Amino acid sequence: MSRHIIFKCPRTGMNVQxxxxxxxxxxxxxxxxxxxxxxxxxxxxxxxxTGKLLGEA
Ligand SMILES: [Zn+2]
Structure with a gap:
């Protein structure tokens, strides 16, 4: 099984699934x-x- 997360690319600001x-x-x-x-x-x-980026508050 797998799941989808969405994170915000810190370089482009785009939401990436x-x-x-x-x-x-x-x-x-x-x-x-x-x-x-x-x-x-x-x-x-x-x-x-959590889908958060490393170093993100
Ligand atoms: Zn990126």
């Missing part, structure tokens, strides 16, 4: 996942649960 794989409970501590951003083609780190 991204599919995340479901996280097994025993791996919940590995909270951030690198995603290839289709908006700016760079890599962002997204929190698996």
């Amino acid at each position: 991204h599919r995340l794989d479901e996280v097994p409970a025993d791996k919940a501590e590995d909270a951030y996942r690198s995603v290839n951003c289709p908006a700016c083609t760079l890599t962002h780190f997204i929190h698996r649960r």
